[in-house]
Each structure stands twice: as structure tokens, then as C-alpha cells.
Amino acid sequence: MSFLALYLILLKATLSSFSGLAAMPVLRDDLVVHRHLINDHQLNTAVAIGRITPGPKGLYIVSAGYYAAGTVGVFAAWLAIITPALLVIPLLEFAGRRTRDPRVQRMLRAVVLASAGISLAATLPLGADALHTPVAWLLAVASFGILVFTKLDTTVVVFGASTVSVIAFAVGIST
Numbered sequence: 001m002s003f004l005a006l007y008l009i010l011l012k013a014t015l016s017s018f019s020g021l022a023a024m025p026v027l028r029d030d031l032v033v034h035r036h037l038i039n040d041h042q043l044n045t046a047v048a049i050g051r052i053t054p055g056p057k058g059l060y061i062v063s064a065g066y067y068a069a070g071t072v073g074v075f076a077a078w079l080a081i082i083t084p085a086l087l088v089i090p091l092l093e094f095a096g097r098r099t100r101d102p103r104v105q106r107m108l109r110a111v112v113l114a115s116a117g118i119s120l121a122a123t124l125p126l127g128a129d130a131l132h133t134p135v136a137w138l139l140a141v142a143s144f145g146i147l148v149f150t151k152l153d154t155t156v157v158v159f160g161a162s163t164v165s166v167i168a169f170a171v172g173i174s175t
Helices: 003-015 020-034 040-052 057-096 102-130 134-147 154-170
Strands: none
Touching: 003 020, 003 057, 020 040, 020 057, 020 102, 040 057, 040 102, 102 134, 134 154
């Protein structure tokens, strides 16, 4: 795949998201489902790398770019990530005057709802790739419950689940 084509795919993902993981459904659809440049496991790994490293949550796109095309993919992803930042000031100037319009507010609410549905649709296949043992299922369900029903920080939950996984592996339980 050419640099420009990969850049445009990654740019589409970054432009269609408003937070780190919101681009994941677009990336999965383009890179995994349609073009077969990477697989679900590689996308899961890219997300994990992006989540455990410091910096913006959307940096997993750089790892996905690497899996898709090596060093060229890294550069295409980096460029795709910074392009919206270069365009945001003129866009804010244009959109800022229109945000009080009820039609624009309804459209923005619809975009948020559609993004939530798209994120869920992309998360399910990735979960199926990652959840293949009882320990993985237990960790996923417990982490979900802790995050939904408590105010415990996400970092603490990730560290706790990682610790349980390492202990389970050390005692010979498949994770």
C-alpha cells in the first residue's frame, strides 16, 4: 500500500474521532476487515501499546501504522495524527459561530450516539480475539464491574488485572 493511501486511511480515522479509542472502529474496518493489512490481534496489541505508554490515547494509531507498513506506516500515522491539530483553529472559527443553533446541537448529539454504537461494534470482535480463557473472561468482567460501579482510577484497574494475570501465569494457569 502506498504512503498516501495509508495516510488517507489513518487521517480518516483521526478525523472521525473525538477521543483516543473512537478511531478504532474506523481503523478496524479499513485495516483489518477490508484491506487485511493487519489482524485483530495486531490491532489489540496496538491499542495495548497505546494505552500503557504515556501520551495521548490516540497514539495507538502509530502502532497500527507500524503493523500495517513498518517505518513508513509510523510516519503516515504520525502525520495523520497531527494534521487535525493543524486544521482545528480555522475549523473552530467556522464552527464556533454555529454551535448555538438547535439543529447543530441535535446533529452533534446524533454524532455522539452514532460514535458510541460504532465503538461497540468494533469492540466486540476485538474482545473475541482477546477473551479466549476463563481467566481472561474473569479479568474482563471484574474490570468492567469495577470501572462501572466504583470511582477507582483506570490505571489501578489495569495494574491490578495485569498483576492477577502475571500471578496466574506464574502458577501455571493459562491466561
